[in-house]
Amino acid sequence: MNLAAIFPFEYPLPTAFYLFWYVLTLVIHVVFMNYVLGGVTYLGLSSLAGRPNRNELALMLRDWMPFAIGVAITAGVAPLLFIQILYQKAFYTANLLLFHRWMIILPILIIGFYLTYLLKAKKVADWSYPVRVLLGLASFACFAFIAYSWTENYLLSMESQDQWAAFYGSSDIMYDNAAKLPRLGVWFLGAFATMGMLVGWQLWYKDQHENVKLVSILAIIGLFGSAGCAYIYKGMVDAHFPAGPYLYLGIACWGAQLGLWLVQLAKAKFSGMLLTLISVVCPLGIVGMTVVREQVRLAAIDLEPLYPLHKAAMGVAGIVCFLFFFLLNAGLILYIFRLVKKNWIGPEMEAE
Amino acid sequence: MTHYSSFLADVVYFPLNDFGPAMKGMIIGGLGIFHVFVAQFAIGGGLLMCYFQWLAMTGREPHARQFLDGFYKVLVLISFVIGAVTGVGMWFTSIQISPVTIGVMIDQFHWLWATEWTFFCLEVGAGYAFYRYAKYLNDKARLTLLIFYAFAAWMSLFWINGILAFQLTPGGWHDDNTALWQGFFNPTYFPTLFFRTVTCMVIASLAACVVINAMPGLEREDRRRLILRCAHFMVTIVLMPVFGLWFLAVIPADSRSWVMGGSAAMTMFANISIGATILIGGYAVIGLFMQRLYINGATATLLMALAFGATAGGEFVREGIRKPYTIRKELYSNSITPDQVATLREIGSVTQDPYPVRNQEQYPNEQVILGQKVYRFQCSVCHTIEGANGLMHLTGAWDVDMLRKNIAKLQQLKTFMPPFSGNAQELEALVQRIDWQNEGQPDTWPVSNDPAVLEQNKKWLDDAGTQPGWPKALAKSE
Ligand code: HEM
Numbered sequence: 049m050n051l052a053a054i055f056p057f058e059y060p061l062p063t064a065f066y067l068f069w070y071v072l073t074l075v076i077h078v079v080f081m082n083y084v085l086g087g088v089t090y091l092g093l094s095s096l097a098g099r100p101n102r103n104e105l106a107l108m109l110r111d112w113m114p115f116a117i118g119v120a121i122t123a124g125v126a127p128l129l130f131i132q133i134l135y136q137k138a139f140y141t142a143n144l145l146l147f148h149r150w151m152i153i154l155p156i157l158i159i160g161f162y163l164t165y166l167l168k169a170k171k172v173a174d175w176s177y178p179v180r181v182l183l184g185l186a187s188f189a190c191f192a193f194i195a196y197s198w199t200e201n202y203l204l205s206m207e208s209q210d211q212w213a214a215f216y217g218s219s220d221i222m223y224d225n226a227a228k229l230p231r232l233g234v235w236f237l238g239a240f241a242t243m244g245m246l247v248g249w250q251l252w253y254k255d256q257h258e259n260v261k262l263v264s265i266l267a268i269i270g271l272f273g274s275a276g277c278a279y280i281y282k283g284m285v286d287a288h289f290p291a292g293p294y295l296y297l298g299i300a301c302w303g304a305q306l307g308l309w310l311v312q313l314a315k316a317k318f319s320g321m322l323l324t325l326i327s328v329v330c331p332l333g334i335v336g337m338t339v340v341r342e343q344v345r346l347a348a349i350d351l352e353p354l355y356p357l358h359k360a361a362m363g364v365a366g367i368v369c370f371l372f373f374f375l376l377n378a379g380l381i382l383y384i385f386r387l388v389k390k391n392w393i394g395p396e397m398e399a400e
Numbered sequence: 401m402t403h404y405s406s407f408l409a410d411v412v413y414f415p416l417n418d419f420g421p422a423m424k425g426m427i428i429g430g431l432g433i434f435h436v437f438v439a440q441f442a443i444g445g446g447l448l449m450c451y452f453q454w455l456a457m458t459g460r461e462p463h464a465r466q467f468l469d470g471f472y473k474v475l476v477l478i479s480f481v482i483g484a485v486t487g488v489g490m491w492f493t494s495i496q497i498s499p500v501t502i503g504v505m506i507d508q509f510h511w512l513w514a515t516e517w518t519f520f521c522l523e524v525g526a527g528y529a530f531y532r533y534a535k536y537l538n539d540k541a542r543l544t545l546l547i548f549y550a551f552a553a554w555m556s557l558f559w560i561n562g563i564l565a566f567q568l569t570p571g572g573w574h575d576d577n578t579a580l581w582q583g584f585f586n587p588t589y590f591p592t593l594f595f596r597t598v599t600c601m602v603i604a605s606l607a608a609c610v611v612i613n614a615m616p617g618l619e620r621e622d623r624r625r626l627i628l629r630c631a632h633f634m635v636t637i638v639l640m641p642v643f644g645l646w647f648l649a650v651i652p653a654d655s656r657s658w659v660m661g662g663s664a665a666m667t668m669f670a671n672i673s674i675g676a677t678i679l680i681g682g683y684a685v686i687g688l689f690m691q692r693l694y695i696n697g698a699t700a701t702l703l704m705a706l707a708f709g710a711t712a713g714g715e716f717v718r719e720g721i722r723k724p725y726t727i728r729k730e731l732y733s734n735s736i737t738p739d740q741v742a743t744l745r746e747i748g749s750v751t752q753d754p755y756p757v758r759n760q761e762q763y764p765n766e767q768v769i770l771g772q773k774v775y776r777f778q779c780s781v782c783h784t785i786e787g788a789n790g791l792m793h794l795t796g797a798w799d800v801d802m803l804r805k806n807i808a809k810l811q812q813l814k815t816f817m818p819p820f821s822g823n824a825q826e827l828e829a830l831v832q833r834i835d836w837q838n839e840g841q842p843d844t845w846p847v848s849n850d851p852a853v854l855e856q857n858k859k860w861l862d863d864a865g866t867q868p869g870w871p872k873a874l875a876k877s878e
Contacts, residue, residue, distance in 0.1 A: 126517050
């Protein structure tokens with residue numbers, strides 16, 4: 049196997065180094081972001097039903113949503129850091145061109161965040177139908193808009209200098225690009241499969257199996273929907289679309305997930321074995337798709353002039369410090385699990 | 401010279417935005433003050449909770465646990481949501497205001513920022529575990545979680561403080577761009593770290609007083625005892641003058657001169673900050689600590705508002721005294737480096753700017769459009785046309801020759817401004833753009849291209865030179 053032909057090794061070492069960190073941290077962000085997107089979409093849509101949704105899935109999602117948002121945001125900070133080293137001007141330019149449109153995601157994130165705390169409150173179930181629907185749909189809309197904004201920013205960052213200048217001159221607020229929706233669809237619908245994996249574990253841990261079919265069906269619909277959108281998107285960016293190991297990895301993991309969820313669908317309970325297998329192929333599939341996503345951008349942006357800068361960035365001190373605290377704090381976070389388990393004096397642990 | 405950041409090698413043009421009547425500094429400053437206040441509340445809150453957990457464990461304070469549970473909910477709702485999102489907001493806003501500054505800083509400090517990020521993760525992990533499970537855990541585990549949380553929160557201050565202090569006093573790093581740690585542990589690092597730590601403790605104790613007053617089921621005497629416990633934290637405020645004076649002693653002489661009367665606005669803001677701190681300190685030390693007074697919710701809220709005012713004044717001063725730089729001696733506020741000025745004087749500052757002026761039909765001729773472009777690139781980061789710090793207000797009574805001369809010698813006009821970085825034609829275009837506005841924006845406006853005028857412009861520019869301005873009275877201190 050020719051290693052030099054495989055992402056990110058086809059790039060000089062410093063560039064490959066930052067691409068590696070970027071993709072790794074983005075994958076972590078995507079996993080939690082998917083839980084948020086899939087979760088608020090399900091909660092939002094199910095609020096349309098007449099009675100408050102009190103099934104195990106909805107209760108679990110509501111309970112954990114604020115935490116998942118906190119983690120998704122925190123996990124977003126790391127790729128936000130690396131993208132600035134990798135693409136610099138392109139990323140900043142897209143941010144500046146979108147201006148108010150971009151900045152508005154901050155208040156929307158705050159509103160969406162608080163709405164999920166509110167949704168968690170037990171008394172919401174006693175509120176009237178229109179208010180419940182409003183709350184559910186509003187929190188869904190907030191996060192859908194944030195996801196949309198990231199997609200818009202990504203696509204705009206790949207345009208040429210002339211197109212940027214024309215967009216700036218036009219004072220337009222929204223960036224018009226037909227690829228926006230199918231691209232967003234890839235993430236949005238794919239989110240159900242990742243959410244299924246995470247919430248599947250949560251329900252399995254608590255021995256709650258009432259919604260095993262629902263979770264499986266959501267994951268399967270998500271997988272099909274995401275593949276359909278990916279196909280449409282591919283047609284739009286054909287010139288830049290890579291065929292290579294990561295695409296095949298993505299497709300293979302997609303197929304494997306589909307198969308595993310179909311098996312899970314036929315079972316009455318969440319299976320630890322199936323969830324374990326899904327937990328291998330789902331993140332791997334995300335890695336595949338995230339690399340493909342990056343390759344599309346790398347084909348559109350000329351990165352070569354930035355090579356010396358990546359090299360210079362790699363030369364600055366601090367990485368040892370980072371690695372030290374990365375390991376230390378990862379260790380402390382793991383220790384927290386142990387600490388909580390060992391010092392539990394409340395009722396049976398499962399109750400929580 | 402090799403550059404550690406592309407942004408220092410060549411001028412990079414961005415599609416700069418106009419914030420209407422608001423100065424860009426007001427946008428980043430406004431959000432910054434808010435974010436800093438919330439973040440300091442979270443850090444101090446972590447430390448305060450460790451103290452109360454210890455009081456609970458040692459039986460020193462029977463209601464400590466009850467306080468902890470109430471206070472923690474407030475902390476989570478404010479700091480986990482607003483703190484986290486405004487933190488990301490600071491980043492986004494910095495990009496909007498000065499992508500070059502943030503780009504240079506990222507190139508230099510990304511691993512330290514990444515290190516800070518690992519502490520965010522720990523903060524979220526420990527904080528959330530406490531939020532969810534504290535009621536089911538024994539005291540030892542509760543204290544451990546709180547220590548993790550407080551440690552992580554304070555460490556995020558530890559890291560970001562070095563990066564912010566660096567912008568004003570890069571220290572030994574300035575001579576050796578590879579000496580990252582010298583830049584990080586720079587002359588203002590420790591005074592600001594200690595100062596901010598005390599601020600965190602004071603803000604958190606004030607917030608705690610508000611919470612204690614709002615907590616149900618407590619007798620007045622119980623509340624009083626809890627408040628007096630908080631006062632122990634608050635008295636650290638007496639250390640502030642020490643750290644403040646230390647800071648003042650190590651900042652550059654010109655920066656110091658702004659706060660000591662050189663700039664009316666900065667002196668005023670510094671005094672507001674000091675005045676508000678003295679009021680809070682007086683109440684905390686004399687009223688609470690010495691006379692063991694009770695503080696009700698309204699007074700506590702008022703003191704919080706004063707603390708917010710003090711923070712606002714302090715942050716304004718911190719941002720202001722960096723001028724004309726965003727990174728001292730490396731990068732001017734308008735994203736031009738001192739090394740680039742001479743080149744831009746030759747080739748023109750916006751000759752290569754690919755972004756057109758918006759709404760060109762509003763302007764009477766090409767020269768005024770060029771002037772607008774020069775204004776956008778060189779001035780708009782600190783000025784507006786008609787709004788805050790507006791050029792119309794500043795130059796409204798000047799005649800055209802005064803405009804020409806003063807702008808050509810910008811760094812001498814006020815040493816907190818960078819040198820003008822364009823050629824004689826651009827200077828004239830900017831002058832015409834401002835004058836056209838001052839004259840009420842008539843539909844037609846003559847093009848000013850008299851060779852004698854351009855010659856005079858060039859002479860003034862040459863006289864001013866390309867170096868930053870420096871007050872003569874401080875000549876020895878540079
Ligand atoms: C919980 C709310 C959020 C949602 C739903 C969300 C969603 C998304 C989506 C859908 C993408 C992929 C865009 C695409 O490839 O078309 C993305 C990418 C990304 N997100 Fe998030 N995001 C959220 C919050 C954040 C926050 C707060 C940050 C920063 C701290 C962040 C950082 C990033 C970064 C750096 C990327 C990659 C952008 C690029 O490569 O151009 N996200 N996010």
